[in-house]
Amino acid sequence: MTTNVLAPATQAAATGAGIACESDSIATVPLAEERAFAYWQQDIPAEYWRLAPDELTARIRAARRALRTRAIILGHHYQREDVIAFADEKGDSFKLARWAAGHPESEYIVFCGVHFMAEAADILSAPHQKVVLPNMAAGCSMSDMADPDDVYSAWAEMEEIGIAQDTLPITYINSAAALKAFVGAHGGAVCTSSNARKVLEWAFGQKKRVLFFPDQHLGRNTGYAMGVPLDQMVLWGWARPYGSMGGQTREALERSRVILWAGHCSVHQRFTPEQVADARRKHPGVIVVVHPECRLETVRAADLNGSTEFIARTVAEAPGGSTIAIGTEINLVSRLAKEHPDKTVFCLDPVVCPCSTMYRVHPAYLAWTLESLAAGRVVNQIVVPEEIARDARLALDRMLAIT
Numbered sequence: 001m002t003t004n005v006l007a008p009a010t011q012a013a014a015t016g017a018g019i020a021c022e023s024d025s026i027a028t029v030p031l032a033e034e035r036a037f038a039y040w041q042q043d044i045p046a047e048y049w050r051l052a053p054d055e056l057t058a059r060i061r062a063a064r065r066a067l068r069t070r071a072i073i074l075g076h077h078y079q080r081e082d083v084i085a086f087a088d089e090k091g092d093s094f095k096l097a098r099w100a101a102g103h104p105e106s107e108y109i110v111f112c113g114v115h116f117m118a119e120a121a122d123i124l125s126a127p128h129q130k131v132v133l134p135n136m137a138a139g140c141s142m143s144d145m146a147d148p149d150d151v152y153s154a155w156a157e158m159e160e161i162g163i164a165q166d167t168l169p170i171t172y173i174n175s176a177a178a179l180k181a182f183v184g185a186h187g188g189a190v191c192t193s194s195n196a197r198k199v200l201e202w203a204f205g206q207k208k209r210v211l212f213f214p215d216q217h218l219g220r221n222t223g224y225a226m227g228v229p230l231d232q233m234v235l236w237g238w239a240r241p242y243g244s245m246g247g248q249t250r251e252a253l254e255r256s257r258v259i260l261w262a263g264h265c266s267v268h269q270r271f272t273p274e275q276v277a278d279a280r281r282k283h284p285g286v287i288v289v290v291h292p293e294c295r296l297e298t299v300r301a302a303d304l305n306g307s308t309e310f311i312a313r314t315v316a317e318a319p320g321g322s323t324i325a326i327g328t329e330i331n332l333v334s335r336l337a338k339e340h341p342d343k344t345v346f347c348l349d350p351v352v353c354p355c356s357t358m359y360r361v362h363p364a365y366l367a368w369t370l371e372s373l374a375a376g377r378v379v380n381q382i383v384v385p386e387e388i389a390r391d392a393r394l395a396l397d398r399m400l401a402i403t
């Protein structure tokens, strides 16, 4: 069954309390020694809790061999090094979901990433394939900020105000299947950080205004790059009570071109224009590239912005000897630095902190998942109910047709 996991760190972010870094280090230690283990999913057998890194590696490799081509392991760019090392394919969420869709030969898709990604893989994969998320507590705080009940309630309010009929909902792929289904059922589409502009251009051809979920920053950055004035992009405060129009006036909503859902990524919101200025001061000639989930002022201060795939390409294509400061999750930045020793690659944020929910896929969960599958037991399967998958597929298919 699919579950919308709200882990403690996610709850903290959703309530505005902020997320502290859950990991002291990105080096591998036994699961039980990771500082935040007490808050994570613990329902894996105790035998996995204290396995040393080399024991985990040996057991993962053995299970992998036993499964042969029956299983594929997909790893998101933000996964920790000790997990991505086992991935058959690496990429961003959309690339991996498409990859799963194009490989119906594998019975099991073990998705090392977060919950919404595994849902997208389940929606796009063939009916006989089973998608497995190694740790069910690996959610995404941004995705959880657009709870379906809040979305339905906001839409009902927009219908009451009389703006819903001129408004097309669009959701970033970083959202729950239920939200994708809502968007699909209302004529809208999914977008990614690489195609958000094309999808918004299409949307403005359909309706006067867009309701953009769940990342306000990607929506604002994209609208701004397209020339939508900032005063025509308004924020919908989903935590406000019904009847408060998301904290806006009727006039502001009627005048708006983009209504931004008040969601954000706690990792990317950490990057600031001051960090960009600091990097420029310390490294004259530095190229600054950030993810569009960063705040507008940070994106404006940077030289370039784009998806994780874009960031990886920028580093790969930069001439040897370049210095590149990156505003995205630390596991990807560290990997890029290692892969390009002829360049100086570093993270803009001096406080190195991984995405705390991605980080929950410790190798112990991967070992448990693979060994269970090899023994004929499917654990942690993500199944999106067909009535949700059908409408979510509509929104995904529209994106594919647009881009």
Ligand code: SF4
Pocket (backbone or CB within 6 Å): 078, 114, 139, 140, 141, 142, 143, 174, 265, 266, 267, 268, 329, 355, 356, 357, 358
């Ligand atoms: S980096 Fe941000 S958007 Fe990506 S999974 Fe983590 S919290 Fe979610």
